[in-house]
Amino acid sequence: MRDHLSRYKLRKSTFESDRSINQVGSAKTDNILEKTLSKQGLTTVLRTHTCGELRLDHVGQSVTLAGWVIRGRDHGGLAFIDLRDRYGITQIVFNPDRDAAMHELARSLRAEDVIQVTGEVVLRDDRENPKLATGKIEVRGHELKVLNKSKTPPFEPGTTELPNEELRLTYRFLDLRSDRLQEALQLRHRLTKLTRDYFDEHQFLEIETPILGRSTPEGARDYLVPSRVHEGSFYALPQSPQIYKQILMISGYDRYFQIARCFRDEDLRADRQPEFTQIDLEMAFVDQEDILSLIDGLISKLVKDLRNEETERPLPRYDYQDVMEKYGSDKPDLRFGMELVDVAEIAQTCDFAVFKKTMEAGGRVRGLNAKGAADRYSRKDIDCLTEFAGEYGAKGLAFFKVTDEGLHSPIAKFFSETDKQKIMETMQAEVGDLLFFVADQCAVTSAALAALRNRLGKELELYDPNDIKCCWVTNFPLFSYNEDEKRWEAEHHPFCQPVEADLEYLKSDPAKVRAQSYDLVMNGYELASGSVRVHDQSVQQVIFDLLDISAEEAEERFGFLLQALRYGAPPHAGAALGLDRLVMILCGNDNIRDVVAFPKTQKAADLLSGAPSEVDPHQLRDLRIKVDIPQ
The missing domain is CATH 3.30.1360.30 (GAD-like domain)
Structure with missing residues (x-):
């Protein structure tokens, strides 16, 4: 099986083409930095070009570069430096015959020192490096300034032998300098932008929903935030914007989406984080197929634009019972x-x-x-x-x-x-x-x-780990029976609309009732989940009754949604796609922490900042909180 690093190498050419700065190369191309800064009314001081920008048409020009030293070496009396920024690598050469002091300073540099170099772009003699976009040229250094010295790093960001994950997360600022992570985060940026463009083209509005909300305990545990003003009361960080986006539909905003931050206090896996990002959407006056077709188009666009690959459209649809029988899982890997x-x-x-x-x-x-x-x-x-x-x-x-x-x-x-x-x-x-x-x-x-x-x-x-196979799984059971507690539970959540043909079984045989719910599966991962929502108050009440949720409890837990449903709720449906997980798959990766800039460990700890941590006692006094940890 190809390992983690080789999968990145397989996608290297794609990532290189993604870097707009590395698309520079024709004789007609303008300086990217100058062009960008001039639009902003700024001028560049520390650098005129990036380390991934210089090509043959720059030969003879005087340029200034700034970045991090990868390595230095002596060859034939010359001092060579490989200089890196997020755009690429440029080779710098210093000749002792031209300036002995500069040559000696260049020889003293160590990995990860931050420097500024001014010099002339020249052709490489017989040392062309076809692995680099800048491999046909080098910069003959005239001036060298050390902007900042670096301590000896515990590991080199460019190493192919990855150190243990705990060390990499502790020194995340070094790990983030690696091609591996920079390529993943650049792909993540592009994916987010393409997503916003796609939904904008389909008349969606991006609307932010609250981060501080009400706790509605069901499923995963909430992260709670104490209120200083309302003593003894707590906000909850959102597990999803579910209720708010349904209210938006009732409010007349018939096409909503959001790149939403969500939080769940649950046990972690390689494909799960306590705080995560999802592509959240909701539509009014639609049915299930409208949602599925919309997301089919999004997946097709992302795979095409990010990997230059075609996907099947429409994506295959499979019944829940069929995939459970054939694969034993509702998220089958179809590769x-x-x-x-x-x-x-x-x-x-x-x-x-x-x-x-x-x-x-x-x-x-x-x-x-x-x-x-x-x-x-x-x-x-x-x-x-x-x-x-x-x-x-x-x-x-x-x-x-x-x-x-x-x-x-x-x-x-x-x-x-x-x-x-x-x-x-x-x-x-x-x-x-x-x-x-x-x-x-x-x-x-x-x-x-x-x-x-x-x-x-x-x-x-x-299978090839870089292949992508998607499918929809539909018609999940609406309920599951808890043998221990001898009661019915919602398979997804209590707001899923039953399949119309199964409404007759709601009271007589709940096990037969299927939900108008659907999951998008990619390479064996649940990538998206959604449903048609209940908009009929009478149907909602029958579901609550089956779940042993009394009218009083329903009002206590979901009162503001139920109140909204009484004021003209349109038929509506929605879904949420895991953005982190999607980036992970498109990168050919199998660890979600490698596509998140500052991830948590499997114990939900941030090794870089030391979070979670104890807080000052006066903060607890302000919140009327007493910490009582059992011995």
């Missing part, structure tokens, strides 16, 4: 196959007690075929996979290796030749395949096999 297979008929008749008893108890036996993987996994490897499946609730992981002699496994003796032949046919097995099975309740077989499928897909390199 490879390996669908789940039900083997109930075989499990019911074989002599393997685990399979038979599972079926008798109303469970399921399902499996998957890792094509050609029989020789890739030893018994020890399979034991590790069994332990891995156990993390998702599986009590065991049965397997067969398909050999020339037939099915090989410790459990093969419990299956007749007829059973084995049926397994081969049902699993479409061939010599060299490795078959895995989980026997348990449906939810466990789905979770364990879905996780196993994703792991095998990555380990067996069944």
Whole structure:
């Protein structure tokens, strides 16, 4: 599997073309910095050009550059310096015959020193560097000024051997100087701008919603902010602008979007942060297909403009029940196959007690075929996979290796030749395949096999990590039943509109009711989620009743939305796309922290600033807060 760094290298040419400053190169091109500054009525003092700008048409010009030293070296008596800014790299050369003092100063420079250089652009002799956009020229230095010396850095920003993440996050200002992060943040900037342009072209208004709002505890925990003025009361940071954007629809702003900051106090993963950014949108007088088609267009535009690739339009639509049956997950990675297979008929008749008893108890036996993987996994490897499946609730992981002699496994003796032949046919097995099975309740077989499928897909390199495959998953259940608390719960949130054909089951059989909700899945990640909203007060009340939300509780938790719904609410629908996650995927990355400028760790800590931290006692007194931490 290609590693994290190589994925960035694969996209290098695309990122280079994204840098507008690196598009300079023709003889007719003006100086970018001068042009930009003159528009602002400013003049440049510390530099006339950037380190990524100089080309053959600048030869003979006197220029001033400023930036960070990557490295210095001596060659044939000359002192060479590679100078970097966010636009690129330029090689500087100092000749001792011209100015011995400047040459000696250049030799004394160390990595990450900040300098200013003035000199003449000249052709490189026989040292052309095709890897650099500025590789055909160099600057023959006349003047050198050290603007700031740097301590010896704990790691070099340009290193290909990444230090541990804790060190990189502690010295994030150094890590941010790397091409890896600069390219990701430039792509993020472009994506945000393209998104704003797209929604503007479709008559959307960008409207900001409050950051300090009311706590409506459901789902993830809120981040709370104490009020000094209203003693004993708290604001909550928004988990999403959900209620406010619905109110905007009721207020007549029929097309809203926002690049929204959101906050959730939840356990973190590689694709999750406590504070995150989402592309939030809502539309009135539309149905589900209007929302899906709009986002299809956005994804198509972003992939085309940022990666010069085409996407399928419309994006495929799959029913929730279908993807759960085929992939065991509502966010399937479609870059490879390996669908789940039900083997109930075989499990019911074989002599393997685990399979038979599972079926008798109303469970399921399902499996998957890792094509050609029989020789890739030893018994020890399979034991590790069994332990891995156990993390998702599986009590065991049965397997067969398909050999020339037939099915090989410790459990093969419990299956007749007829059973084995049926397994081969049902699993479409061939010599060299490795078959895995989980026997348990449906939810466990789905979770364990879905996780196993994703792991095998990555380990067996069944897909190109830079490929993009998207789909919509629709018709989620409106409710799920909490066995522990013996009550119904909203699968997404209590404001999802039921599928019209299922309204008759709202009171009689809630398990049958599907929601007009939809998730956009990209490469196995949930990229967007949304729904058609309830705008009929009577339907909303039935849903509240099923969720055991009394009229008093509903008014307490959602009163200002319910009040608005009573004053002429139009049919409306919306969605939110995870911007951080989208940038991560388009970068070919698998860690969201590498596309966020100042991320938190998995324990929600900012190692750079030291947040969260204790505060001055007088601040707590002003807020009437007493900290009581158990010993």
